[in-house]
Amino acid sequence: MSTQQTVELARRALETALWIAAPLLLIATLVSLIINIVQVLTSLQEQTLSTVPRLAAVAAAIFLLMPWMVRRLAVFTVTLFSDFRPYLQ
Numbered sequence: 001m002s003t004q005q006t007v008e009l010a011r012r013a014l015e016t017a018l019w020i021a022a023p024l025l026l027i028a029t030l031v032s033l034i035i036n037i038v039q040v041l042t043s044l045q046e047q048t049l050s051t052v053p054r055l056a057a058v059a060a061a062i063f064l065l066m067p068w069m070v071r072r073l074a075v076f077t078v079t080l081f082s083d084f085r086p087y088l089q
Contacts, residue, residue, distance in 0.1 A: 001087050009080075009087070016076045020069050024061055031057040 035050045 005087060012076070012080075016072065020072055023065055024058055027061045028054055028058050 031054045032050065035053055039045060039050065
């Protein structure tokens with residue numbers, strides 16, 4: 001396998017990982033921002049007040065987005081294994 005093929009394979013794997021992680025990171029960031037604004041407005045600095053809603057929102061997002069994530073990973077895997085011959089040389 002040449003260097004160019006290795007770089008292309010790594011690029012496609014990282015791109016797929018970013019596409020899968022991006023919605024979860026975006027949801028966690030938005031929930032954190034909203035909770036932090038509420039904490040500043042109400043002067044509540046409880047640590048669990050910011051952690052629990054963020055974890056709940058990410059868990060709900062994982063539950064809702066899991067079919068899309070699995071499809072995306074399946075497409076990547078099928079594409080990789082269907083054209084595997086160039087990587088063997």
